[in-house]
Amino acid sequence: MENNGKIKIKPRNPLTGMDEPAFVPPQETAPPANDDNRRPLFRIKSKNTGYDKLLSQLTESERRIRNLRRWLIFGVPTLVLLVLGLVFFLKPSPALEALPALSADAEPGGGSSILRFLNEYNLVDKGVISQDQTIPVFLEKFRLPAEKIRQINEIASQQSIIQLKAGQEYLLFRNKKNERGIDFFVYEIDAYRYGVFQIYPQVGFQLVEKEVEERTKRVSGIIKTNLFDAIYESGIHPDILEKMESALAWSVDFYHLKTGDKFKMIYDEKLADKKTVEIGQLKAIYFSTNDREYYAFLFDENGQPAYFSDHGKPMKTSFLKSPLKYGRITSHFNLERLHPVDDVVKPHFGTDYAAEEGTEIHSVADGTVEAASFTTGNGNFVKVRHDNTYQTQYLHMQKFAPGVTPGKKVKQGELIGYVGQTGKATGPHVCFRFWKNGNQVDHLKEDIALPVRFPKETLQHFIAHRDSLMTELNTISF
């Protein structure tokens, strides 16, 4: 047998053909120097003796050292060249190198139009832009050649993509042969479009529209903590909150809801790549709070859609329930209240909403500013006339909103001032006063909805419309 260095055999002395003891066995285990005759016998007779084992270990060690030497001389330079080759010619991102192709349906919906568009390629990375940054800064970490990055950036600026925006999605694709780092860099320009940058063989660009669909949703929810949580738990896009307010703000004070309050809604939504991107019309809403049930139906008779109650009363032209979005009622309208500053029984002609200094105060209805003034008791206050019957007044303001002066027209919900504690006040709050025919009344006890004003034929249309939506609402369960 030949010792070719690959087959694991004991090395032999090429001259003698004998096993080749390269190292002198250590003294204590070596046979007596004068006992030459016993040595062959010893080896033939018992291969498993300690001496033989040791000898074989030693020759094995020697073989390993020789192999190591050979490896050091030939193998290491080869490996170094190979590594250099990988680094300089392929330039793969170490992060990407470790990533297997992502499954196309790893996340239902997300980027599905892109996955179809680049279905010949492997998706190797996908994420969200963490902060606003330029394309060169973002692409730097993927080790693209500088010239490629420069070209991509040039094309991007032609497309008005100057900065990658935080929160937008990005995807990276590579060809299935794994030849290079990245072949495509995809950036989500907005809710409806992706920008696809080709990197190899030459830099190019294409816009890809997401697949858009519209649908009507029927949902319900029960409040356990607050309205926002209930919306979130029901899987409803939070933009619906604004629509709920515009439908019901006259009757439901959304900022003082209680556990157990519940709602049902029918609304349209727009999806792009199966993700909700826009809330369309809120067609109908049911809300149960304070042991009362409210309905609002969107009705469009002459090109001006508006909400009407189940009795056909308009919502929008009425009054908001509260002049503050975030505040709590600390004192109700009370004709026998003990005044907190004067310490005598004095009627309280308003409703106090406590809130942080500087909280926005809104006009509860359309109207005209009658006064924006100061008295020692009221502090800075604004009074708004809404019609011949109603006025509202807002006391103890820190300051008025810009432009709020007598004669100014204000819209329902418009900012008129900020919560403060001017005048006789023990802390920051707004004392909200509701005037009806020149007298102050409790706005929480007023039924201020306006009467039905539909012509007979319109009313018939409304009733048919309401009944069909009411039937739909009744099919929704909690």
Ligand SMILES: [Zn+2]
């Ligand atoms: Zn008050």
